[in-house]
Amino acid sequence: MNTSIESANKQVYEALTNVKDPEIDTVSVIDLGMVEEVITEGSRVKVVLLPTFLGCPALEIIKKNTVNAVKELSFVDEVEVEFVFHPPWTSDRITDEGHKGLRAFGIAPPPEHFEEDGSWHVDCPYCGSTYVTMENIFGPTACRSILYCKSCKNPFEAMKPVSTMM
Amino acid sequence: MSSTENVLSPEYKEAVTNLLFQLADDDFLISYRGSEWLGLAPHIEEDVASSSISQDTMGHAAMYYTLLEEVGAGKADDLAHLRPAQERKNSILAERVNGEGYYMETPQYDWAYAVVRNFFYSQAKKVKVDSLRQSSYQPLAETAVKVNMELYYHLLHWKTWFVQLLSSTDEAKQKMNDAIDLVMKDFGDVFSYGNDKAAIESNNLIASEEELKDRWKANMAPIFESLGLAVPAIPEAPAKNGRNGEHTEDLTTALSTLSEVYRLDPVAAW
Numbered sequence: 001m002n003t004s005i006e007s008a009n010k011q012v013y014e015a016l017t018n019v020k021d022p023e024i025d026t027v028s029v030i031d032l033g034m035v036e037e038v039i040t041e042g043s044r045v046k047v048v049l050l051p052t053f054l055g056c057p058a059l060e061i062i063k064k065n066t067v068n069a070v071k072e073l074s075f076v077d078e079v080e081v082e083f084v085f086h087p088p089w090t091s092d093r094i095t096d097e098g099h100k101g102l103r104a105f106g107i108a109p110p111p112e113h114f115e116e117d118g119s120w121h122v123d124c125p126y127c128g129s130t131y132v133t134m135e136n137i138f139g140p141t142a143c144r145s146i147l148y149c150k151s152c153k154n155p156f157e158a159m160k161p162v163s164t165m166m
Numbered sequence: 167m168s169s170t171e172n173v174l175s176p177e178y179k180e181a182v183t184n185l186l187f188q189l190a191d192d193d194f195l196i197s198y199r200g201s202e203w204l205g206l207a208p209h210i211e212e213d214v215a216s217s218s219i220s221q222d223t224m225g226h227a228a229m230y231y232t233l234l235e236e237v238g239a240g241k242a243d244d245l246a247h248l249r250p251a252q253e254r255k256n257s258i259l260a261e262r263v264n265g266e267g268y269y270m271e272t273p274q275y276d277w278a279y280a281v282v283r284n285f286f287y288s289q290a291k292k293v294k295v296d297s298l299r300q301s302s303y304q305p306l307a308e309t310a311v312k313v314n315m316e317l318y319y320h321l322l323h324w325k326t327w328f329v330q331l332l333s334s335t336d337e338a339k340q341k342m343n344d345a346i347d348l349v350m351k352d353f354g355d356v357f358s359y360g361n362d363k364a365a366i367e368s369n370n371l372i373a374s375e376e377e378l379k380d381r382w383k384a385n386m387a388p389i390f391e392s393l394g395l396a397v398p399a400i401p402e403a404p405a406k407n408g409r410n411g412e413h414t415e416d417l418t419t420a421l422s423t424l425s426e427v428y429r430l431d432p433v434a435a436w
Contacts, residue, residue, distance in 0.1 A: 057221075
């Protein structure tokens with residue numbers, strides 16, 4: 001019980017690296033930039049998460065997995081997970097590690113830049129080619145789009161960029 | 167957020183509650199109508215896109231119902247599923263059927279109507295959400311920022327369909343123009359706050375009805391101009407005002423279908 005808050009928080013963050021996206025097991029909630037805050041008070045831990053898209057059905061699963069992962073820690077008795085909408089999650093919150101993890105799964109990470117007209121471009125996550133076409137801005141989940149690589153002839157998905165500039 | 171309940175004056179809280187019901191019920195009903203198109207859209211990519219939009223929009227409704235729960239209006243799931251038609255505050259446009267027939271049997275749905283309704287609705291939602299970002303009610307202002315990011319893609323999608331079909335064959339143009347007439351007949355209460363107009367506007371929750379109408383027309387003007395068309399007029403006085411609980415039979419049947427499973431066992435965990 002005498003664990004200092006700092007080291008307790010560190011342990012919680014480490015535990016959260018094991019909470020993966022339910023559909024993309026190469027990225028964690030940390031990689032996706034969904035963790036806004038961790039508050040530790042003795043054996044009670046509160047994790048504040050930012051949902052990616054409001055209608056995302058994976059949120060309840062992520063919540064459950066977060067509770068289970070943090071409960072594994074020896075000093076933890078109670079875990080609370082809260083979703084907040086401020087600040088809003090934006091795709092630039094995805095970390096470098098997250099970008100790597102997404103590519104490893106065959107998903108192009110969101111673009112770093114937007115054109116002036118709001119359009120954007122991503123490269124093929126398999127071969128790195130820039131010669132790609134957009135098949136559908138909407139994809140299998142709310143956060144993804146469907147593209148096709150004209151170079152390596154693979155269909156692939158991309159994380160849909162969202163920003164407060166839109 | 168949970169502490170807000172205690173500090174709001176009763177009048178302010180009532181105005182917030184009424185506005186939230188209008189926003190929540192609008193998105194809830196239009197996304198339900200969108201979900202009825204699942205498997206029936208013109209091609210598979212459109213099926214993916216439009217159902218994704220419906221899912222986002224249902225998420226927006228869920229957020230507004232959650233804000234209602236936070237001001238003590240009741241449980242979000244109950245508010246969505248169990249309120250009878252006369253208590254609903256959605257616009258008539260959001261509740262209208264997609265066309266003749268029933269989606270489980272022989273739907274004769276009208277894609278032109280879907281495109282026009284969703285485009286005009288999304289643009290109306292856009293001017294509202296832009297205004298809500300400056301709302302005096304902070305939780306609503308924060309939600310609007312999030313909704314706006316997703317709405318960007320919806321608007322882009324429906325605008326693309328709208329412009330393409332109106333630049334297509336004579337038959338397409340005819341169907342689109344018929345759909346515009348049909349949608350505009352129901353547009354009279356889209357920007358109405360009903361009997362709550364004074365309370366909603368004076369508390370700076372959102373811009374006035376008149377301002378929002380003007381912004382909607384201004385946003386639509388360049389698109390109509392590029393198609394050689396005039397922006398249709400918004401009816402001054404709606405025949406029925408959904409904001410005051412006046413609705414069509416379409417809403418009653420929609421509610422009975424969409425809440426059927428929920429009503430079987432309201433205490434079940436989802």
